[in-house]
Each structure stands twice: as structure tokens, then as C-alpha cells.
Amino acid sequence: MTDVDVLVIGAGHNGLVCATQLASAGRSVMVLEAGEQPGGMAVNREIAPGFQVPGCAQWLTQFSPQLIRELKLEQHGLELAATDLTSIGLSADGNTISLKQGEVSGEISDADRAAFAELYRLLSKVNRLLLRLSKRPPPYLVEGKLRDKLALADLGLRLRLMGSDDMSELLRQALNNVYDLLQERFESPLLKGMLSLEAVQGTHFGPRSPNTVFTLLQRKLQWAWGGEVSQVRGGMAGLGTALANAAQAAGVTLRYGAEVQSLIMPGDCVEGVQLADGTELRAGCVVSSVDPVTTFESLLGLAKVETDTARRVSQIRIKSGxxxxxxxxxxxxxxxxxxxxxxxxxxxxxxxxxxxxxxxxPVKYGEYASLPTMDISIPSVNDPSLAPDGQHVLSAIVQHVSHSPAGGWSTQRERALSDWIDCLAQYAPDIREHIVAAEILTPADLEQQYRVQGGHWDHVEISLDQVLMMRPFPAAARYDASVPGLYLCGAGSHPGGNLSGLPGRNAADTILKMEKQS
Structure with missing residues (x-):
């Protein structure tokens, strides 16, 4: 006997999207969250009394307007404090450059302005194709059904419709590194630096690494609908709260403090979960929004899967920088x-x-960059509720940092904090005199606090061999996990990370279609 039709593990954004879609289709759904609040890696944390910062994710970039409308998130409390923000490249001499929706401003040549507008046009065109692919399960290349063959035919047709010049340029650059692409097109070092950072942020790559033209495309998917960067009012926790409200309105049961210890699989099919307190819950199927390595290694156990599946799981690249x-x-x-x-x-x-x-x-050798790249938000400027009156918070994404440096973070933490503030002070000279409290969250901290292997915010590295029908590995690329009764819906599934909600939406569609076929 089952307790519910579907159990969803994790109340991150993908888990909540999946749960809401399934409940809206008439299924009884329960979401099990180990923590005490929804949102996953999109939550707030208090670093001093009254000072709220985004713990991990700090921008809303790829949550499409269409999905916001479908889930009625604005009716459930989602409010944006700022939209279409400008990306400003800082310079120690004050000669900054600003990028927004295909336009670049600042002290830059007319040739670079025109070249950026052309690159934006090309990437936006390609990203409209990628967005179309992102909204459906990836097609099988071999032994696919009719819908897979039609999807591949549609992809081929749309590539042809790009025009011969754009298609040739895409094919020429697809496997290239972003460093060479930018050297070809631009003169400005700062413009090239900004676009290099866009390509490698969140990855274990440098701009000279292969695949980084693709990661630049993937990181700027919002260009497909002309969007830029937005900030959620109330901090990133506002997104999780709105998603949780939408889920409950659809009939989903949310259960916090419910840490899943293992999956129940008495035979060849997953039938439920066991919680850390010993409680057993049964369901028609279990959907995991946690990373695939944790799902297979810790919750299921590799001994319960085929040898090839176990090998594939062990080969998933999850290094965070x-x-x-x-x-x-x-x-x-x-x-x-x-x-x-x-x-x-x-x-x-x-x-x-x-x-x-x-x-x-440095990260190649188990160290950290003392002069890192940074993606900086001062969210209290647009949303004063995040800090006491007249005071502010700053949150920065720091690249590149080893998960496990020599001697461990216990010996490196204070030095890293001082180094990174010194780096920041090169662009904000008076920063130290304003600091009331400070902290860093290393990849190891992100792993421990947000329960994600390696601390990788995409769950699985984004690269050409770990996307589409190979994400997280071929047998589990269409959300059904290759184990009866178990599905995946997290950032480790197609189309990948960032706050898009599309893995959750696609997984729900897949589950409903498979139910009809059974």
C-alpha cells in the first residue's frame, strides 16, 4: 500500500516545480526536505543580526517568464526588486565597461561595440534553439521512438534555418575555447575578461579550456528571450517561498526536517524511502532532486544497480571551483x-x-586563487530590507577555489578571506573600514550545508560530454534513472543547472507520459 502517488526528495526549485506539475495533474505528492525551509541552494543566510545574504545563488537569470506564468509565482509571492540589471566590468583605474542586452558602453572602440552586438545576435539565435531543446527531454540518438526521430529532424531543420553563415560559424566554434573566440573578435582586455568569466563561472574550467564556448552559450541562455539579470525581493529565499506556496496551492504536502536516508528497493523496483528517524514511506514512484551521485551512491547504493550504471555514476565529473x-x-x-x-x-x-x-x-593543484574573479552583488541597494537601516550586505561568487586544499580549509580559511578582501579592495579601496562581519563558504562548505556532492551548484559539470542525452549519463538522460520506480529531476539532469526549473518541469512531463504508456 502506498502513502502517496509520488515522493519527491528535496524542496529545491526543481523538486518543487516537479511536485507542483504532478499535483496539478491530479497526483498525490509529498516533498521531503532535510532542511527547515524550501529553496535548496537558493536561500538566505544571516551573517550578523539583521544582515541577510544569498547563501549560494544570488541572481535570477534563467527562470523563464513562461514558467513564472505557468506556476503563477507572482500570485504566490514572487516579487523582483530589480530586473534587467547591467553587468559592469570593474577596473582599478576607473575605466569600467557595461554590458546589457547586446550593447556595450564605456571607453571602448566602435569596432568592439559592433563585434559585441554581432556576438550577442549570434548567441541569442543559437540560444533560442537551445531553449527549445531545454524544454523537452533529450532525444535518443539510437533506437529512439518516432517522437525522438521527429525531434532530431526538427533540430536539423532549425539548424538549417539559421542560415549557412551562422550555422558554419556555430559549427566552427562549438568545440572551441572561449579565449580564442574572444581574441578573434575583440580588442578590449576588459570586455574579453568579462566574457571569459561568463563562460567559466561555476565550472572547473579556465577560458583556454575546451568546451567553454558552449558554456558561454549555456550561461547566457536568457539572451534567447532578451533577458538579463534580476534580483528577487526578500533575497533568494523569496523564490523558494513562492515555489513552496504554489506547490501547496496545487495540493502538495511539504514535509521539512525529513532527511531521506535511503531508498526502499526490496526487489528490482524502488517502492519508497526510509527517513533518518526510521520512518518508512511508500509511493508509486520516487523522484530525486538531489544530485545524481548522492542519489545512486548514498540513497540507493551502487550494489543495487547494474555494473555499467555503477561505472557511469563513478565517472560523473562534479568538481567545483x-x-x-x-x-x-x-x-x-x-x-x-x-x-x-x-x-x-x-x-x-x-x-x-x-x-x-x-x-x-591554482585550483588544478588543490589550491585557491588569491586574486580570483568575482561576481559581486550588493543586494541591499535594491532591497533595503536585507540589512539594518543605512547598512548593506555584499555577496560575491568567487572563482576558482579548491574543494580540499593542502592542509584543509581549517588552515587556509582566514588567509583566503584576507586575500579576497584585499582583491576586492583594489576596486573598492575603503571596503575594509565598512566591514562589520565577513565569511566565506568554500566548495566543502557548500557540499556540507546544501547537501550536494563536491559543492557543485550544477550538480554535474556542464560540458559537451555531460549535456543533452549524456546528462548525467545516457541510461538516465530522460529522467527515469534506469531504475524502475526512480526518477531524477535535479540540476544534474537535462538541461542542467542555473535556476531554470526546467529539469523539474521536464521530469514531471516524462512521469505523466510514462504513466499513460504503462
Missing amino acids: TAKLHLALSGLPNFTGLDASQLGQRLLIAPDPNYVERAFN
Whole structure:
């Protein structure tokens, strides 16, 4: 006897999207969350009394307007504090560059302005195709059904419709590294540095690494609908709260403090879960929004899967090179070249592509970059509720950082914090005098606090051999996990990470279609 039709593990954004879609289709659904709040890696944390920062994800970029409408998230409390923010490349001499929707401004040549507009046009065109692919399960290349063959035919047709020049350029650059692409097209070191950072953020790559043209495309998927960067009012927890409200309105039961210890699989089919307190829950199927390595290794156990599946799981690349820097500030720091009205925008430290590559070098050897790239938000500028009156918070995504440096983080943490504040001070000279409290979250911290293997915010590295019908591995690429009764719906599934909700939406569609076929 089952307790519900579907058990969803994890109340991250993909788990909640999947649960809501299934409940809206008439299924009884329960979401099990080990923590005490929804949102997964999109939550707030308090670093000092009254100072709220985004714990991991800090921008809303790829949650499409269509999905927001489908889930009625605005009716359930989602509010944006700022939309279509400008990305500003910082410079120690004050000569900044700003990027927004195909336009670049600042001290830059007309040739670079035209070249950026052309690159934006081409990437937007390709991303409209990628977005179409992202909204459906990836097609099988071999032994696919009719719908797979039609999907592949549709892909081929749309590639042809791009035009011969654009298609040739796409095929020429698809496997290239972003460093060479940018060297070909631009003169400005700062513009090249900013685009290099866009390509490698969240990855274990440098701009000279293969596949980074593809990761640039994937990171800027919002260009497909002309979007940029938005900030959620109330911090990133506002997204999780809205999704949880939408789920409950659809009839989903949310259960917090319910850590799943293992999957129940008495035979060849998953039939439910066992919680850490010993409680057993049964369901017609179980959907995991946690990363696939944890799902297979810890919750299921590799002994229960076929040898080839176990081998595939062990080969998934999940190295993270991403950390967070959080500061509570007594007031707004002065950034060289910026006025106060610009401090609520997205600020980037990536002065040139060689700087970005040098920041990647230490992590190859188990170290961290003392001069890293940074993606900086001062969210309290647009949303004063995040800090006490007249005070502010700063949150920065820091690239590249080893998960396990020599001697461990217990010996490196304070030095890394000091190094990164020194790096920030090159662009905001008075930053130290404003600091009330500070912390860093290393990849190891992200792993422990957000329960994701390796601390990787995409769950599985984004690269051409780990996307589409190979994400997270071929037998589990269409959300059905290759184990009867078990499905995947997290960022480790197609189309990948960022806050899109599409893996959850696609997984729900797959489950409903498979039910009809059975």
C-alpha cells in the first residue's frame, strides 16, 4: 500500500516545480526536505543580526517568464526588486565597461561595440534553439521512438534555418575555447575578461579550456528571450517561498526536517524511502532532486544497480571551483569609477582573459586563487530590507577555489578571506573600514550545508560530454534513472543547472507520459 502517488526528495526549485506539475495533474505528492525551509541552494543566510545574504545563488537569470506564468509565482509571492540589471566590468583605474542586452558602453572602440552586438545576435539565435531543446527531454540518438526521430529532424531543420553563415560559424566554434573566440573578435582586455568569466563561472574550467564556448552559450541562455539579470525581493529565499506556496496551492504536502536516508528497493523496483528517524514511506514512484551521485551512491547504493550504471555514476565529473564571499557593511563602499546609483548592478572582477586563466591555475593543484574573479552583488541597494537601516550586505561568487586544499580549509580559511578582501579592495579601496562581519563558504562548505556532492551548484559539470542525452549519463538522460520506480529531476539532469526549473518541469512531463504508456 502506498502513502502517496509520488515522493519527491528535496524542496529545491526543481523538486518543487516537479511536485507542483504532478499535483496539478491530479497526483498525490509529498516533498521531503532535510532542511527547515524550501529553496535548496537558493536561500538566505544571516551573517550578523539583521544582515541577510544569498547563501549560494544570488541572481535570477534563467527562470523563464513562461514558467513564472505557468506556476503563477507572482500570485504566490514572487516579487523582483530589480530586473534587467547591467553587468559592469570593474577596473582599478576607473575605466569600467557595461554590458546589457547586446550593447556595450564605456571607453571602448566602435569596432568592439559592433563585434559585441554581432556576438550577442549570434548567441541569442543559437540560444533560442537551445531553449527549445531545454524544454523537452533529450532525444535518443539510437533506437529512439518516432517522437525522438521527429525531434532530431526538427533540430536539423532549425539548424538549417539559421542560415549557412551562422550555422558554419556555430559549427566552427562549438568545440572551441572561449579565449580564442574572444581574441578573434575583440580588442578590449576588459570586455574579453568579462566574457571569459561568463563562460567559466561555476565550472572547473579556465577560458583556454575546451568546451567553454558552449558554456558561454549555456550561461547566457536568457539572451534567447532578451533577458538579463534580476534580483528577487526578500533575497533568494523569496523564490523558494513562492515555489513552496504554489506547490501547496496545487495540493502538495511539504514535509521539512525529513532527511531521506535511503531508498526502499526490496526487489528490482524502488517502492519508497526510509527517513533518518526510521520512518518508512511508500509511493508509486520516487523522484530525486538531489544530485545524481548522492542519489545512486548514498540513497540507493551502487550494489543495487547494474555494473555499467555503477561505472557511469563513478565517472560523473562534479568538481567545483566556486566559493562565496559574504560581507556585512556599515555603509556603501566607494568603487573606483562608479557612482552610488550603479552599486545595485552586477559588478564583475575579471580585468582580462589572462587574469581569468591565472585564477584557474591554482585550483588544478588543490589550491585557491588569491586574486580570483568575482561576481559581486550588493543586494541591499535594491532591497533595503536585507540589512539594518543605512547598512548593506555584499555577496560575491568567487572563482576558482579548491574543494580540499593542502592542509584543509581549517588552515587556509582566514588567509583566503584576507586575500579576497584585499582583491576586492583594489576596486573598492575603503571596503575594509565598512566591514562589520565577513565569511566565506568554500566548495566543502557548500557540499556540507546544501547537501550536494563536491559543492557543485550544477550538480554535474556542464560540458559537451555531460549535456543533452549524456546528462548525467545516457541510461538516465530522460529522467527515469534506469531504475524502475526512480526518477531524477535535479540540476544534474537535462538541461542542467542555473535556476531554470526546467529539469523539474521536464521530469514531471516524462512521469505523466510514462504513466499513460504503462
